[in-house]
Structures are given as C-alpha cells and as structure tokens.
Amino acid sequence: MTIPEQFAAETTGGSGEPTTKIAHASVRPLQTLDLLSQREMASLANADAAINDLFRRCALAILNTDGYVDDARQVYEAYEDFAIRVVPESRGLKLELKNAPSEAFVDGRMIEGIRNHLFSALRDIVFTEYKLAEKQTFDLSSAEGITDAVFRILRNADVVRSNVQPRLVVCWGGHSIPRHEYDYSKTVGYSLGLRGYDICTGCGPGAMKGPMKGAAIAHAKQLNRDSRYVGVSEPGIIAAESPNAIVNELAILPDIEKRLEAFVRIAHGIIVFPGGVGTAEEIMFLLGIKLHPANADKALPLIFTGPTESAAYFAQIDQFLRDCLGDDVAEHYRIINGDAPAVARAMKAGIKGVRRQRIEHAESFSYAWDLHIPEELQQPFVPSHENMAALALHREQPRHELIAELRRAFSGIVAGNVKDFGVRAVETHGPYQLHGEGEVVDGLGQLLEGFVRDGRMKIDPTTYRPCFELAS
Numbered sequence: 085m086t087i088p089e090q091f092a093a094e095t096t097g098g099s100g101e102p103t104t105k106i107a108h109a110s111v112r113p114l115q116t117l118d119l120l121s122q123r124e125m126a127s128l129a130n131a132d133a134a135i136n137d138l139f140r141r142c143a144l145a146i147l148n149t150d151g152y153v154d155d156a157r158q159v160y161e162a163y164e165d166f167a168i169r170v171v172p173e174s175r176g177l178k179l180e181l182k183n184a185p186s187e188a189f190v191d192g193r194m195i196e197g198i199r200n201h202l203f204s205a206l207r208d209i210v211f212t213e214y215k216l217a218e219k220q221t222f223d224l225s226s227a228e229g230i231t232d233a234v235f236r237i238l239r240n241a242d243v244v245r246s247n248v249q250p251r252l253v254v255c256w257g258g259h260s261i262p263r264h265e266y267d268y269s270k271t272v273g274y275s276l277g278l279r280g281y282d283i284c285t286g287c288g289p290g291a292m293k294g295p296m297k298g299a300a301i302a303h304a305k306q307l308n309r310d311s312r313y314v315g316v317s318e319p320g321i322i323a324a325e326s327p328n329a330i331v332n333e334l335a336i337l338p339d340i341e342k343r344l345e346a347f348v349r350i351a352h353g354i355i356v357f358p359g360g361v362g363t364a365e366e367i368m369f370l371l372g373i374k375l376h377p378a379n380a381d382k383a384l385p386l387i388f389t390g391p392t393e394s395a396a397y398f399a400q401i402d403q404f405l406r407d408c409l410g411d412d413v414a415e416h417y418r419i420i421n422g423d424a425p426a427v428a429r430a431m432k433a434g435i436k437g438v439r440r441q442r443i444e445h446a447e448s449f450s451y452a453w454d455l456h457i458p459e460e461l462q463q464p465f466v467p468s469h470e471n472m473a474a475l476a477l478h479r480e481q482p483r484h485e486l487i488a489e490l491r492r493a494f495s496g497i498v499a500g501n502v503k504d505f506g507v508r509a510v511e512t513h514g515p516y517q518l519h520g521e522g523e524v525v526d527g528l529g530q531l532l533e534g535f536v537r538d539g540r541m542k543i544d545p546t547t548y549r550p551c552f553e554l555a556s
Contacts (some may be wrong), residue, residue, distance in 0.1 A: 287315025
C-alpha cells in the first residue's frame with residue numbers, strides 16, 4: 085500500500101522512533117491556490133532568490149507552529165538543511181519539502197491547518213511579489229495606493245468578505261506574558277465568543293493565542309460552525325513568532341506598516357492585553373489614527389484590559405500616553421481590569437455603534453475605507469542604527485509627528501529583539517541609540533525598563549540583553 089503523493093513523508097533515521105525531521109514530503113493546496121493558470125504557477129516557481137529565501141524562512145516558521153521560541157535565528161540554525169520548492173504540474177501546484185520539522189506531521193501526514201498556512205504564505209509572499217514586481221499593479225507610492233494594496237492582499241486571502249456582519253474583534257497583546265495574563269485573555273475570548281464575536285490577532289503565542297482559545301470553546305458551546313480565527317502577520321514577525329494552531333485564516337502582509345493598517349481596516353473593535361514593545365507600537369499606531377481630526381467622528385471602540393494583578397501595567401501605559409500626548413488622549417480608550425464579561429459587554433455596545441454608523445454612512449462592514457491613516461504611519465520604517473538615532477523624540481512638534489516617531493522607536497526595538505536582521509545588526513553595531521527630550525525619554529525609559537523587568541521582551545527573559553540605549 086502506497087501513501088498518496090500529497091502526503092508522502094519519511095522520517096530520518098531507521099530506528100522507527102520519532103525523529104525531529106521529515107526527510108521528504110510533498111503537499112498540494114487544500115483551500116488556497118488550488119486553481120492557478122500555467123503562467124501563474126510558473127511565476128511562483130521562478131521567483132527570485134531573495135523571495136524564495138523569504139518564503140523558506142516563513143514556511144519553516146509555519147511548520148514550527150506552536151513552537152515556543154521567539155528567536156528566528158535559533159530556528160534557522162536548527163533546520164539549516166530545510167528546503168522547500170514550488171513544483172508546477174499540469175494537475176496543479178505542489179510543494180516539495182526536505183528535512184522539515186516532524187511536529188508538522190502526524191503518521192506521515194501534514195496537519196491540515198499547517199498545510200493551509202503553508203500555502204497561505206506562498207500566496208501572500210510570492211504571489212504578492214509577482215503583483216508588485218512583474219505586473220506592477222500595486223501602487224505603494226501614495227496613501228490611496230497603499231490602502232488599495234492592503235485591501236487586495238486581504239481580499240485575495242478571503243479575509244475581507246462582503247456578506248459578514250460586524251463581529252471581528254482584533255486582540256493585541258504580548259507573546260511573552262505570565263500565565264495569569266494568558267488565562268485572563270482566554271476568559272475574555274470566551275466572553276466574546278459566547279456573544280458571537282470572531283477573533284483576529286497577530287497569530288502568535290501568548291495574548292495572541294489566548295483569546296482565540298477561549299473563543300473556540302465558547303463558539304463550540306454556541307454551536308457556531310463558521311467561527312473565524314484570523315491571524316495577520318508580516319514576514320519578519322512570523323519568522324520569529326510561529327502561528328498558533330487555532331488560526332484558521334492566515335494573511336501575511338509585506339511589512340509591519342501594512343500589517344498594522346490591515347488590523348485597523350478590518351477591525352470592528354480592538355482589545356489590548358498587556359504586552360511589550362510590539363503592543364506599544366500597535367497602541368501608538370492606532371492612537372495616531374484616532375487622534376487625527378479627519379477621524380473625529382469615526383467609531384472604533386478601544387479597550388485596554390488585563391487581570392486585576394496587572395492593573396499597574398495599564399496605569400503605566402496610561403501615564404506614559406498622557407505625559408507624551410496630553411490628557412485628552414484618554415478619551416480614546418477605556419481601561420477595564422479583571423472583569424472579562426464587562427469587557428465583552430462594552431465591546432458589544434461599541435460594535436453596535438460601529439454597525440449603526442456604517443449603515444448611516446453607507447460604509448463597508450468588512451473594510452474601513454473611510455478611516456484616514458496619516459502617511460507618516462503608512463510609510464515603511466527601516467530600523468537601522470542611523471535611522472533609530474535620528475528619531476525626533478520631543479514634544480516641540482505636531483502631536484501626530486511625535487506619535488509616528490514613537491511608533492518607529494518601538495518598531496525598531498521589536499526588530500532588535502526578535503527579527504533576524506535586527507538581532508544581527510545589534511550584535512554587530514551594539515544597541516540602538518535613542519535621543520530626545522528629557523521627559524519623553526524618561527517616560528519611555530521607565531516604560532521599557534518595566535517591560536524588561538517583567539519579562540515582556542522575550543519568552544526566555546534570562547537570555548535578554550536590551551537592544552537599546554536612551555539618552556536625553
């Protein structure tokens with residue numbers, strides 16, 4: 085009896101005992117990229133070396149789903165002989181893998197969810213690059229063009245849908261959080277799921293997994309069979325933070341700025357759990373939008389929440405935001421600690437307001453086209469040592485510009501913490517240097533020191549060495 089080709093796999097070694105690698109496997113798409121023309125398949129198979137290497141790295145992270153490692157280089161070194169190849173055939177596309185992580189297989193068969201994620205990565209990375217480079221159908225030089233590109237990538241991934249009522253709650257929070265915060269995020273997800281809400285997160289572990297896990301239990305209790313657990317990532321992040329196993333829709337945007345735009349365009353409400361610099365970056369991005377005068381009448385509920393034991397976390401976040409941006413910034417979010425049902429009820433009320441407003445203004449339920457995103461938040465930031473040192477962290481500038489600079493500072497620290505190119509740059513040139521106004525830098529320093537002290541920078545805090553230095 086032969087194993088069907090799309091599931092063929094063999095373990096390394098001959099002892100019959102489980103091993104860490106699968107010597108060879110070939111898989112075909114199940115629900116994505118299952119109907120392509122010969123020309124489209126050829127474009128995927130003949131992508132340039134840089135794109136193929138990017139896909140290889142993301143594919144390896146996906147095959148390591150639910151792996152609790154946030155060091156991309158550690159994964160790359162453990163599977164340095166991993167290879168993946170796109171093979172176009174007349175019957176359709178397939179992928180050939182060599183020396184893949186065995187955790188992605190059960191009895192020689194790749195886990196279905198992982199297989200879907202693998203082809204989602206191929207779709208979003210290689211196919212998007214085809215649109216950009218070969219067809220030149222994406223315009224990334226203008227704000228409108230970027231928003232259109234984000235929409236088309238999400239539409240291609242079937243994330244934006246015209247026939248779905250507002251019920252998608254975006255949950256942000258750290259990948260490195262203590263157990264009581266993870267359990268609380270599950271409870272909040274459970275309360276949201278009982279009320280019929282779907283969950284979207286950055287698709288990694290910690291506060292990105294907890295709400296999905298809680299909602300999955302609630303959806304099962306409510307006999308909800310069309311539940312959505314949307315994961316939105318970008319290549320640098322997904323390579324360091326493998327998707328969690330609950331995600332059933334995965335979209336990979338080209339960079340962090342387009343990933344953040346995707347979140348706010350598809351969200352009907354946003355909940356923030358405790359986290360580290362990545363969470364702080366997300367908060368700054370969203371507040372930069374909510375504080376813009378063009379969005380003064382736009383409904384998008386924002387709730388900060390954590391267990392009672394973590395109340396000090398959001399007290400510090402709140403103080404930092406007030407000190408940098410003014411007390412009126414607090415009008416744009418609500419803090420609820422230790423009460424998951426209250427969070428779900430508040431979100432339900434907020435989403436009713438979103439639905440009502442979009443009906444009144446004939447706006448899309450699935451994609452917030454009318455939300456204005458300042459161009460300085462859309463443009464990609466390259467966190468080189470030179471660019472990080474040049475950030476203007478002072479209040480003698482328009483508030484929206486300070487928000488954008490703080491967002492870039494947090495983005496650079498994320499890169500130095502977990503992204504392979506950022507980790508290597510810090511190892512070579514030393515920590516990033518951040519300069520600015522005394523009170524802003526002092527507040528930033530207290531916030532970052534708290535993240536380090538509480539182990540919010542890395543899953544294994546004992547190995548963490550700060551990738552930044554502050555100077556006023």
